[in-house]
Amino acid sequence: MLEVKVISALWLIGILAEAMTGALAAGKKQMDLFGVVIIGCVTAIGGGTLRDMLLGNYPIIWIENAHYLLAIAAASLLTVMIAPLMRYLSRLFLAIDAVGLAVFSIVGAQKTLMLGYSAEIAIVMGVVTGVFGGVIRDILCNQVPLIFKKELYALVALLTATLYVLMKFNGVVEWLSLSTAVLFGFCFRMLAIRYQWSMPKFDYQYQSDSSH
Amino acid sequence: MLEVKVISALWLIGILAEAMTGALAAGKKQMDLFGVVIIGCVTAIGGGTLRDMLLGNYPIIWIENAHYLLAIAAASLLTVMIAPLMRYLSRLFLAIDAVGLAVFSIVGAQKTLMLGYSAEIAIVMGVVTGVFGGVIRDILCNQVPLIFKKELYALVALLTATLYVLMKFNGVVEWLSLSTAVLFGFCFRMLAIRYQWSMPKFDYQYQSDSSH
Amino acid sequence: MLEVKVISALWLIGILAEAMTGALAAGKKQMDLFGVVIIGCVTAIGGGTLRDMLLGNYPIIWIENAHYLLAIAAASLLTVMIAPLMRYLSRLFLAIDAVGLAVFSIVGAQKTLMLGYSAEIAIVMGVVTGVFGGVIRDILCNQVPLIFKKELYALVALLTATLYVLMKFNGVVEWLSLSTAVLFGFCFRMLAIRYQWSMPKFDYQYQSDSSH
Numbered sequence: 001m002l003e004v005k006v007i008s009a010l011w012l013i014g015i016l017a018e019a020m021t022g023a024l025a026a027g028k029k030q031m032d033l034f035g036v037v038i039i040g041c042v043t044a045i046g047g048g049t050l051r052d053m054l055l056g057n058y059p060i061i062w063i064e065n066a067h068y069l070l071a072i073a074a075a076s077l078l079t080v081m082i083a084p085l086m087r088y089l090s091r092l093f094l095a096i097d098a099v100g101l102a103v104f105s106i107v108g109a110q111k112t113l114m115l116g117y118s119a120e121i122a123i124v125m126g127v128v129t130g131v132f133g134g135v136i137r138d139i140l141c142n143q144v145p146l147i148f149k150k151e152l153y154a155l156v157a158l159l160t161a162t163l164y165v166l167m168k169f170n171g172v173v174e175w176l177s178l179s180t181a182v183l184f185g186f187c188f189r190m191l192a193i194r195y196q197w198s199m200p201k202f203d204y205q206y207q208s209d210s211s212h
Numbered sequence: 213m214l215e216v217k218v219i220s221a222l223w224l225i226g227i228l229a230e231a232m233t234g235a236l237a238a239g240k241k242q243m244d245l246f247g248v249v250i251i252g253c254v255t256a257i258g259g260g261t262l263r264d265m266l267l268g269n270y271p272i273i274w275i276e277n278a279h280y281l282l283a284i285a286a287a288s289l290l291t292v293m294i295a296p297l298m299r300y301l302s303r304l305f306l307a308i309d310a311v312g313l314a315v316f317s318i319v320g321a322q323k324t325l326m327l328g329y330s331a332e333i334a335i336v337m338g339v340v341t342g343v344f345g346g347v348i349r350d351i352l353c354n355q356v357p358l359i360f361k362k363e364l365y366a367l368v369a370l371l372t373a374t375l376y377v378l379m380k381f382n383g384v385v386e387w388l389s390l391s392t393a394v395l396f397g398f399c400f401r402m403l404a405i406r407y408q409w410s411m412p413k414f415d416y417q418y419q420s421d422s423s424h
Numbered sequence: 425m426l427e428v429k430v431i432s433a434l435w436l437i438g439i440l441a442e443a444m445t446g447a448l449a450a451g452k453k454q455m456d457l458f459g460v461v462i463i464g465c466v467t468a469i470g471g472g473t474l475r476d477m478l479l480g481n482y483p484i485i486w487i488e489n490a491h492y493l494l495a496i497a498a499a500s501l502l503t504v505m506i507a508p509l510m511r512y513l514s515r516l517f518l519a520i521d522a523v524g525l526a527v528f529s530i531v532g533a534q535k536t537l538m539l540g541y542s543a544e545i546a547i548v549m550g551v552v553t554g555v556f557g558g559v560i561r562d563i564l565c566n567q568v569p570l571i572f573k574k575e576l577y578a579l580v581a582l583l584t585a586t587l588y589v590l591m592k593f594n595g596v597v598e599w600l601s602l603s604t605a606v607l608f609g610f611c612f613r614m615l616a617i618r619y620q621w622s623m624p625k626f627d628y629q630y631q632s633d634s635s636h
Contacts, residue, residue, distance in 0.1 A: 026572065027628025034579055035572025036626050049478070054261070056270030058480030066544035080626045120278035135352070140559070142568045144354045148238065148247025155246055202248050202292045204239025266473070268482030332490035347564070356566045360450065360459025367458055414460050414504045416451025 003175035010182065011107055014100025015068070016075040019044040021097060022137050023079035024086065029141050033080065039140055040076025041069060047133035051108055051125045057115060094193060095186075098156075102185025105130035105157040106164045106178060119165050126161025127154060152192040155199065160185030215387035222394065223319055226312025227280070228287040231256040233309060234349045235291035236298065241353050245292065251352055252288025253281060259345035263320055263337045269327060306405060307398075310368075314397025317342035317369040318376045318390060331377050338373025339366060364404040367411065372397030427599035434606065435531055438524025439492070440499040443468040445521060446561050447503035448510065453565050457504065463564055464500025465493060471557035475532055475549045481539060518617060519610075522580075526609025529554035529581040530588045530602060543589050550585025551578060576616040579623065584609030 022043030026036040045062050052060045062068045079086075086093065108129025112122040131147050131154050138145040147153040160181050167177035191197065234255030238248040257274050264272045274280040291298075298305065320341025324334040343359050343366050350357040359365040376393035380386075403409065446467030450460040469486050476484045486492045503510075510517065532553025536546040555571050555578050562569040571577040584605050591601035615621065 023626070024628055027626040029568050029572075030625050030627045031568075031572040032623035032625050034582075034623055035569075038572065038578070053265060053477060054272060054275065056268070056272075056480070060478060060480075063478065063541065063545055066542055066548070069544070069548065083626070083628050086628075117275065118278055120281070121275055124278070124281065139351060139354075139563060140569060140572075142354065142563075142566065144241050144243075145247075145352060148241075148243040148250065148352075154250070158246075199244035199246055201242050201244050202235070202239040202295070203242045204236055204295050204298075265477060266484060266487065268480070268484075329487065330490055332493070333487055336490070336493065351563060351566075354566065356453050356455075357459075357564060360453075360455040360462065360564075366462070370458075411456035411458055413454050413456050414447070414451040414507070415454045416448055416507050416510075 003178050007103065007107065007178055007182075010099055010103045012071075013096060014103045015044045015072060017093070017096040017100040018104075018133050019072045019075040020079045020093065021134065023076040024083070025137050025141050027080070027083060033077065036080060037073045037076045039137055040079070041072050042140060043133045043137040044072045044075075045069075045133065046136040047104060047129040047131065048108065050132050050136075051112070051128045054128070055112065055115060055117070055125070057111075095190065098186050098189040098193075099182070101130050101153065101156055101189055102160050102182045104133075105160040105185060106181050109161040109165050110168075113165070113168065119169060122165050123158065123161045126164070127157045130154075130157030130161070149201075150198070152189070152197050152199065156185055156189045156192065159188065215390050219315065219319065219390055219394075222311055222315045224283075225308060226315045227256045227284060229305070229308040229312040230316075230345050231284045231287040232291045232305065233346065235288040236295070237349050237353050239292070239295060245289065248292060249285045249288045251349055252291070253284050254352060255345045255349040256284045256287075257281075257345065258348040259316060259341040259343065260320065262344050262348075263324070263340045266340070267324065267327060267329070267337070269323075307402065310398050310401040310405075311394070313342050313365065313368055313401055314372050314394045316345075317372040317397060318393050321373040321377050322380075325377065325380065331381060334377050335370065335373045338376070339369045342366075342369030342373070361413075362410070364401070364409050364411065368397055368401045368404065371400065427602050431527065431531065431602055431606075434523055434527045436495075437520060438527045439468045439496060441517070441520040441524040442528075442557050443496045443499040444503045444517065445558065447500040448507070449561050449565050451504070451507060457501065460504060461497045461500045463561055464503070465496050466564060467557045467561040468496045468499075469493075469557065470560040471528060471553040471555065472532065474556050474560075475536070475552045478552065479536065479539060479541070479549070481535075519614065522610050522613040522617075523606070525554050525577065525580055525613055526584050526606045528557075529584040529609060530605050533585040533589050534592075537589065537592065543593060546589050547582065547585045550588070551581045554578075554581030554585070573625075574622070576613070576621050576623065580609055580613045580616065583612065 019040040022040040023036045025043070026039040031039065045068070049060055049062070052058070105126040109122040109126035112125040117125070134147055135145040163184055164177055164181035167180065231252040234252040235248045237255070238251040243251065257280070261272055261274070264270070317338040321334040321338035324337040346359055347357040372393050375396055376389055379389035379392065443464040446464040447460045449467070450463040455463065469492070473484055473486070476482070529550040533546040533550035536549040541549070558571055559569040587608055588601055588605035591604065
């Protein structure tokens with residue numbers, strides 16, 4: 001079961017990378033260390049937690065195994081210590097974050113399929129797992145979620161989850177589906193950053209006084 | 213079961229109207245098309261989803277039947293295309309939104325009663341179903357939820373759900389309860405917009421340094 | 425079972441104090457009376473509700489017993505009426521809020537232990553119960569949650585819950601664990617306000633264009 005170990009390792013790396021994005025976002029709002037840890041935790045586990053709450057899939061993994069929270073809290077505090085180095089590490093950091101995005105989307109879809117849901121819902125839950133940690137982070141930091149405005153973040157989650165589900169439904173062996181989808185998601189995200197790919201924006205500025 | 217078909221049709225219309233309000237709100241924040249679709253979905257299904265999560269009522273309807281999400285996504289993208297027409301359609305749009313508000317509140321109360329909860333909780337869940345989609349939309353768009361400040365939106369949900377529950381508890385036949393409550397909620401909302409009815413506001417500007 | 429009655433009474437006092445902080449926050453945003461009641465309710469029951477949703481612990485207490493919601497709504501509206509007096513009562517109010525914080529944290533941890541979860545998760549759920557009502561209040565009022573920035577609020581919840589759980593795991597009788605933890609949490613919070621204790625802040629202003 002090498003592929004299980006590899007995907008678990010990548011998942012853990014992704015969670016820690018997400019915790020670090022949360023800690024940095026908290027630092028931009030000058031939060032205290034407790035705030036940094038909470039935002040780090042919510043960013044790292046928020047997407048998977050929301051998925052499990054939507055599916056009614058209890059117990060949630062970090063509640064069964066509290067070690068994850070300790071690791072995430074440690075990664076958040078570590079971020080505070082190495083923050084002055086972050087500008088030199090930012091390229092590495094973006095790469096780790098891209099791995100996390102791909103793995104979260106795949107694991108989210110995979111778990112949903114295992115619970116017996118349809119391919120469509122597995123893809124939706126891949127997106128929820130991949131991007132909603134960052135959405136909750138941005139809400140707690142009181143800003144419009146970045147993923148709705150910046151480069152192809154959510155689309156990477158959607159296509160990566162879709163690719164994985166399609167291969168799975170067509171009988172591709174698990175290790176091949178996993179590695180292809182991780183590689184695809186990672187490369188797609190890195191190319192989107194490199195070439196600043198983005199989706200068309202919808203700009204609607206007509207102000208009606210009585211519409212909600 | 214004509215009344216079931218009528219209420220289902222109105223519910224679907226309401227969901228699509230809610231999706232459109234979400235898409236327009238996303239456009240006001242210049243989100244990309246993916247953001248538009250996500251905000252559209254969350255607005256349309258957020259209230260009912262929160263209700264089911266609060267009640268522990270699984271599986272949630274759109275997870276069992278992914279067609280709803282596709283219809284909502286389509287309505288969100290359609291909104292982008294017809295946005296230039298929205299100013300001419302705004303009156304029609306407000307009317308459709310009012311139908312949606314009434315139907316959501318009634319359906320929310322109805323489902324809660326069917327699950328065996330008390331009349332009070334059915335009314336609360338009617339309000340949750342009717343208004344929290346819009347609340348989540350406004351949070352994601354980083355603004356104070358409009359329903360807490362503007363015309364009688366939440367009060368329409370409260371009174372419509374109360375009226376339906378009262379008729380139900382007094383033995384009124386279902387089709388009569390449904391149609392009376394829909395008509396009441398629709399007219400009340402349209403009158404509130406027309407005459408700018410609003411509730412008294414609470415303005416508290418004393419700033420204490422150490423209160424939360 | 426005197427200690428059960430005392431802790432229930434303190435819990436109710438805490439809930440009403442939380443409702444009042446919610447109502448005041450709504451007033452600072454000039455919400456209408458319905459908004460005041462909703463923010464009051466969400467602040468008072470949000471932390472416990474989130475805890476139960478994370479644990480999958482249904483039915484949630486206020487859904488089983490709707491009287492709580494009525495009491496909370498009444499406390500919210502009462503706050504509007506006595507708002508002009510709040511500046512004279514602010515010291516009393518902070519004290520009541522401190523009682524609430526301590527009791528929420530303890531009750532959150534206690535309930536989680538009763539459901540069979542580990543000590544670590546009980547402490548985490550103590551923090552969730554103690555502080556997330558205020559976090560949701562601040563999100564709905566569109567501001568960065570205060571507890572991430574101001575005096576030791578979340579740390580009080582963490583240490584109070586930890587103290588209670590430690591005593592419990594070391595065989596201390598319930599009434600002694602409860603009263604010691606309440607007293608500790610209350611005094612710690614009051615001292616933190618009095619001497620403006622706070623945690624170190626993380627200030628990270630480096631702006632990367634492509635990091636999330």
